[in-house]
Amino acid sequence: MRKPPLKIRLKRKFFSVFFTVFTALCALLFLFPTAVTIANSFMTQKEINANYGAMISNFDKNDSRKTFISEKLNLKLIPDRVSFQQYITVLFKNSDYLMKFWNSVILVVPIVIFQTIVALLAAYSFARYQGRFKEILFFLYVVLMLMPYQVTLVPNYLVADMLGIVDTRLSIILPGIFAPFSVFILAKVMRRIPVSYIEAAKLDGAGEVQIFTQICLPLSRSAIFSVVLLNFIDYWNMVEQPLIMLSDTDYHPLSVFLSKINSGDVGLAFAVAVIYMIPTLLMFFYGEDYLVEGIAYSGGIKG
Template sequence: MQVRKRWVWLPRLALSLWLGSLAILMLVPILLTVTNSLMTEREIGLNYGLLGQMVDTASGGKDAFVNLKILPDWLSLEQYRHVLVLAPKFLRMFWNSAAMVLPIIVGQVAVAALAAYAFAKLRFFGRDKLFLVYLMTMLMPFQVTLVPNYMVIDWLGLMNSEAAIILPGIFGAFGVFMLRQFMAHIPFAYTEAAKMDGAGQWTIFLRIILPLAKPGLAALVVLLFVDYWNMIEQPIIFLQEAARQPLSLYLSYIDKEARGVAFAASVLYMTPMVLLFLYAESYFVEGVQLSGIKG
């Protein structure tokens, strides 16, 4: 028995080492992006074979030499200055992203909270079947709904406008599904007690359900922000004018010779997502767990 107890920690240690290795492996690209953004343009060029570092190949030719470095020789904010001061397109596209993503989040959270409350706490004819329709639309690939969305948006005359991105995003099905799963875990005793005290549906929703659903709402906000901050297909299809395009398309406009600018732009691009996650981390974890969402 003592021998068994002595070695019982080995599986836990192996699992911890495995998960730690995966975490480090996923953090390495982020670390390289941050540190490379603090290098000068010349150092970036030397490291990535852009300034004449050539090696002989087996076939007798020449090839570029790539030297991945974690720490820069000298800390430099040159690339950030280039992105924020010398490239006004970055700030304009940043504002475009914010102007589209924030209304989508506010609108979808509001619509999803109301619909989720109805599906989770109200009893009406066809409730479960209607929720099944929501699930079916959520499971459909984005490319399947792209053509009908394009036809509807074109018929409404919303092409090449922010509304072409915002309106379909507000009525997404994912928020309804996630909040419904979360609200279903709230005991009916709370709502029944409120009804006995004379509270109406709006009072129950606003003063009881929403405060209890804060973790689910926070998790939904984080997931929606990450999803729509990184959207690519919708802006390419619905926004023809470059002046209206969001920040998610900015990196594709950077020349391959300006690697340092790409690193700095990438760091600035992912900063809002990281800050939002850190701010709502505890709510996010609790909300995902109680909603039953699995990655």
């Protein structure tokens, strides 16, 4: 096979190097805030004050409002002296931070688990059975999925108030369990499973339970993990739901509490932010391959 002219090869090489450098710079730009947060979490409070100046200032003793004023800014990625004092304070000396962390776990884990179970059953029904009513219902799921949470906030609050679960964790967990996002993704995946697989299973005497557990679930494994990870990240970072549904701040998750930490100690805010990132980072690193496969191929196989 004849090679392309030297000019074309040099041009391709240039664009390849250019896009590689460009994407690397974009990646560094996106990772920079995270690197600064981790580095500052190991700094002493004295060094943080020296780098960022007076971060918080009160204008009036009778005015509770505060503003952020940066008199001196010196972003550093390497601390002068590594200190674990911020983490010791968060993990051992002050129980508020750990309590808020476990509030997040108590809210998010049931939502992710039960939403996945409900979504799998609903998606299997949408994929297996045909009918006009099913198509209308699936269309409504899509419409609900496209609506932002702020649009459904008032109906959710009214329903929670009718059920008497306002100011309880159920007011957040129940709407999360029946969210339509997972149903849409998993139904799309299961529709791609070849009908021949299901027909062959039926000839072997398999029932609906066997078809669901032994064919649909294994072929949807990547999509299931993608849904679990995306839902975990979404609800781990929720803010509006707890603020509206939970008036008792003792039930607020760490995502709400993070915005209030820096009003007392900026160094603690960095440490808590790092702890807050750990669960999502662990899940991502563990299931990166499944996530990429689930997004790229919708978790199924082409029929």
